[in-house]
Amino acid sequence: MLAGIVGCGVYIPRLRIKREEYQRVWGYSSRWVEEKSVADFDEDAITMGVEAASNALRNAKVDSSDIDALYFTSTSPPYAEKQNASTIATALGCRSDIATVDITSSTKSGTSALLSCLDFVNSGRGKLGLVVASDCPRSDPMGTLEHQLGAAAAAMIVGTEQVRVLVEESYSIVSESLGERFRRDGEGYVTTIDLGSYHETVLREVITSCVRGVMQKLHRFSEDYDSLVLGGIDPGKASEVSKKLGFEDGKISLGMVSTKVGDAGAASSLLALSKVLESASVGQHVICCSYGAGAGADAISLAAGAEVRQVAGARYEDYLAKKEYIDYTTYIKIRRILAGR
Amino acid sequence: MAYVSIPTYSRSIPQRYALIAAKCKSCGAISLPLGANCLKCGKILEYESQKLSGRGKIYCFTTISRGGSPPEFLAQQNLVGSYPVAVVELDEGPRIVAQMTDCRAEDLKIGLEVESTFRRIYDDDGMIRYGVKFRPVRTSREDS
Secondary structure (H helix, E strand, O other): OOOOOEEEEEOOOOOEEHHHHHHHHOOOOOOOOOOEOOOOOOOHHHHHHHHHHHHHHHHHOHHHHOOOOOEEEEEOOOOOOOOHHHHHHHHHHHOOOOOEEEEEOOHHHHHHHHHHHHHEEEEEOOOOOEOOOOOOOOOEEEEEEEHOHHHHHHHHEOOOOOOOEEEEEEEEEOOOOOOEEOOOOOOOOOEOOOOOOHHHHHHHHHHHHHHHHHHHOOOOOOOHHHHEEEEEOHHHHHHHHHHHOOHHHHHHHHHOOOHHHEEEEHHHHHHHHHHHHHHOOOEEEEEEEEEEEEEEEEEEEEEEOOOOHHHHHHOOOHHHHOOOEEHHHHHHHHOOOOOOO | OOOOOOHHHHHHHHHHOOOEEEEEEOOOEEEEEOEEEOOOOOOEEEEEEEEEOOOEEEEEHHHHHHHOOOOOHHHHHHHHHHHEEEEEEOOOEEEEEEEEOOOHHHHOOOOOOOOOEEEEEEEEEEEEEEEEEEEEEOOOOOOO
């Protein structure tokens, strides 16, 4: 039997900052972020990843000592060099004879990690894999990107037994493009050269050919799918792209997390997919497509199995409801933008 | 606490990251942190490792106010202000000192049920020292 998703878990930090705070301080705000989650002073991509992974293990009823591979992905790993996955593996109590991988530098890479982990299990190298996507990217407070950047994590257990969500097919696209979103080596802030329609055209072409690609491989059409998850894309562009693909807004609204969480970078796609799977019914089909500037995309076609509801326990909505609002001054202090590392 | 060298810190990483404790082969009591002797029967500790649940209750607590923090927590205090610290009595028996997080000092009381969470503790030697903090429980016992 082919590898699929055995369980998933999410984590959203409890701190939030509202759009009104950005309006108050800067006089402007992101068009689509109503509020966003904020990693606390003692949180980072590793600690949030550990929380999401613990939830995934609990939901899947899998012991951490049975995990054979850990794929960690983030655009904001605490260490640019020194393996980050080893901290997560140790904190979870994983065995020492496991394969560990860090995947960085693209907001697309949640799906890259998931597909790599599926390959690991399908190749027979191991039985159970753990994918951890966690991100809290930072940007210049004067820049246009900063307001939208949130913080969240999602984790998935991949295996061949007790598969709750089947992975049917995948399709990937790569296309070289410049300036949309990048961070040079040694820099802490992600940045953008706003080129409006140029970037919108690249994004639209990459995503539409990716989603169409996976549907064509399965001889399916948009009508055959119940949900389309577009990770790493703002709601306005997501709505436009999905219409072009023949998906009405109702099919993408469930997978839209960024208005309340912000842009969760490499965690976006798996966070949104987890949310969709929490309320999916048996037999439903979902496409999860993630996009990363530069540019690349992966689209994965999934089918909900008999026990799909058991896939997620500590739920997205629970995390969304437990929150505490902070002001902008607290925000730039705890995010180490005002001072400190 | 003062400076803890990286080799010393590393030796206790399983305890610090994942609450891996020692179960005494003589009396069965759980020791954390690990010392030379069992915390209960006092015999030289021969043990098997046991991962603790991370669940427990606040035994007592305090607030570390400005000027009161050890040097490794100065950056935290400068940026965040006062922070709560508790002695937590774990379900398996041991009492350990740890910071409380995801809560306000006024939310704390003796006997409050808490659960462990993996966090950044402080920075030293350019490295992040990770470890366990506690927060009021957010998942029910049945789920865990």
